Amino acid sequence: MKSEADFIKQLTHAKHRDKAFSKLLDLYQQRLYWHIRKIVITHENANDVLQNTFIRVYKSLPKFQQKSALHTWMYRIAYNESIRFLEKNKRFLYSDLDDVSNTNYISVLKEDPYFDADEVAFKLQKLLGALSQRERHIFQLKYYDDLKFSEIAEILEMKLGTIKSSYYKTVKFIEKNISQVQLSEKKAV
Amino acid sequence: MKSFNKNNESMHKNHQKDLGFKLPENYFEINKKEIFTQLNNKKVIPLYRRKWFISMAASIALLVSLVLYRPTILNGVNNVSKIASDTIQKIYNQSETEVFNIDQNDVSLASLFVKDDELDDFVNNYVVEEMLKDNTKSN
Numbered sequence: 001m002k003s004e005a006d007f008i009k010q011l012t013h014a015k016h017r018d019k020a021f022s023k024l025l026d027l028y029q030q031r032l033y034w035h036i037r038k039i040v041i042t043h044e045n046a047n048d049v050l051q052n053t054f055i056r057v058y059k060s061l062p063k064f065q066q067k068s069a070l071h072t073w074m075y076r077i078a079y080n081e082s083i084r085f086l087e088k089n090k091r092f093l094y095s096d097l098d099d100v101s102n103t104n105y106i107s108v109l110k111e112d113p114y115f116d117a118d119e120v121a122f123k124l125q126k127l128l129g130a131l132s133q134r135e136r137h138i139f140q141l142k143y144y145d146d147l148k149f150s151e152i153a154e155i156l157e158m159k160l161g162t163i164k165s166s167y168y169k170t171v172k173f174i175e176k177n178i179s180q181v182q183l184s185e186k187k188a189v
Numbered sequence: 190m191k192s193f194n195k196n197n198e199s200m201h202k203n204h205q206k207d208l209g210f211k212l213p214e215n216y217f218e219i220n221k222k223e224i225f226t227q228l229n230n231k232k233v234i235p236l237y238r239r240k241w242f243i244s245m246a247a248s249i250a251l252l253v254s255l256v257l258y259r260p261t262i263l264n265g266v267n268n269v270s271k272i273a274s275d276t277i278q279k280i281y282n283q284s285e286t287e288v289f290n291i292d293q294n295d296v297s298l299a300s301l302f303v304k305d306d307e308l309d310d311f312v313n314n315y316v317v318e319e320m321l322k323d324n325t326k327s328n
Contacts, residue, residue, distance in 0.1 A: 051223065
């Protein structure tokens with residue numbers, strides 16, 4: 001693979017642009033889809049936001065100043081598009097990002113024809129639904145998207161220390177409750 | 190470029206197994222085509238959907254209508270029909286940027302020769318008359 005700078009040159013070069021953009025989609029479409037899906041919850045929502053994200057990426061590439069890595073920049077666009085979508089569709093944004101009193105998360109999940117969780121997955125989703133949206137986003141970007149804390153801080157525009165403490169707090173919360181769930185299941189058996 | 194520890198396949202499995210998120214079959218292939226279709230559609234915006242085209246077309250239509258139906262309104266202007274035909278000719282011959290300049294410099298200027306109350310009269314008399322005629326015909 002060529003360097004990122006070379007790849008960006010191709011992405012902004014009229015002659016090579018479409019071919020390079022096709023490659024970009026191959027590389028990042030799935031990652032960005034899962035990132036978006038975890039924020040906007042249903043497949044239908046994620047599909048809309050993903051398409052908007054790539055159209056925005058395509059249009060914005062000539063203005064990309066390479067102050068951050070390409071993938072971080074795209075994650076940030078995807079995150080902003082997701083939040084914009086939630087703000088427009090208030091039914092899915094049940095409270096502000098830091099509020100933990102959200103109760104819609106599970107009911108929205110259940111409405112999605114493309115949600116089909118086994119018992120353990122459903123319990124994990126319930127725990128994630130008990131977090132504030134921001135806590136959930138931080139946890140998911142680290143645990144499922146495999147990003148560095150510094151990258152998450154850049155994407156969410158938050159302080160590194162806040163990101164780290166939120167993540168470890170969430171991990172403790174999930175570990176504690178998941179193990180309780182498993183223990184109670186064993187007892188029941 | 191960053192190589193992630195988790196590849197697409199393992200991400201897919203994690204999201205399905207841990208979180209219960211499913212996908213339509215061949216979703217990413219279909220979506221890639223859809224994104225390209227959308228990008229191509231956005232590159233070619235139909236002429237009739239461009240704002241400048243609509244306003245210019247309206248100005249020309251008004252000018253031509255005035256020449257044909259109320260020539261006396263434009264007595265103070267010489268060669269109104271030539272202004273209209275020249276403008277149309279220029280639009281066909283020139284690029285979009287140049288056309289935008291024509292819109293501002295020529296069409297708007299030509300429209301200035303018609304006073305507001307005369308335009309109101311024209312709309313009230315001619316347009317209403319035509320609408321009545323159309324209604325009568327259709328009935």
